[in-house]
Amino acid sequence: MTRPDAQEPDSGAWLLNKIDARERALTGQIEQTQAEIDAMAAHLGELHEAIEHLRITRKTLLSLADEPGPEPAPPPPVVPDHPAYQQILDVFADLGRPLRARDLCEALDLPIVKKNTENIRAKLKHLVNQGILVETEPGLFAQPRPQPSR
Known part of the structure; x- marks a missing residue:
């Protein structure tokens, strides 16, 4: 209930x-x-x-x-195998200024005679043709200046 x-x-x-x-x-x-x-x-x-x-x-x-790239760097110039060329480049490196054939004869302790200056001038012209030196004005030779980086 x-x-x-x-x-x-x-x-x-x-x-x-x-x-x-x-x-x-x-x-x-x-x-x-x-x-x-x-x-x-x-x-x-x-x-x-x-x-x-x-x-x-x-x-x-x-x-x-797709864009053209930078031009490949040209191969470095080859110094001729004769020791006289290396002696010439050593003088440029030591003095660090443009030189004439007569100046090089003096620096190399060569007698200043026509035969020697013409021989040195011919070697300098050969180094110019190889791209190792530049002729800044007739008869005045120098090492090329490095190109500024971009």
Whole structure:
């Protein structure tokens, strides 16, 4: 027998409590899944950016490859094998200034006679033809100045 003043548990409230609990659990799952989606979307954006950088790099490299490159440097001039040529170049290196054939004869302790100056002049002209020396004015020879780097 039931007592009229006793209350029976409300079966509807119990069911609503279960629904509330299930709703909270699903809301938590939604928030967690949304956070994962946001993280994956950010990672996807980084991947798209990285691949775009690679495409730009490829395009830049291909366009640079199509441009003409710098001219290859000419091979260094070869000093003739005779020791007199090396002696002449040593004098230029020691004095560091333009010289005439007569100046070289003096520096090499050769007598200043026509035979010696003409012989030295011929060697100087040969060094000019080889690109080792330059003739800055008629009869005046010097080592070429290095070209400034660009």
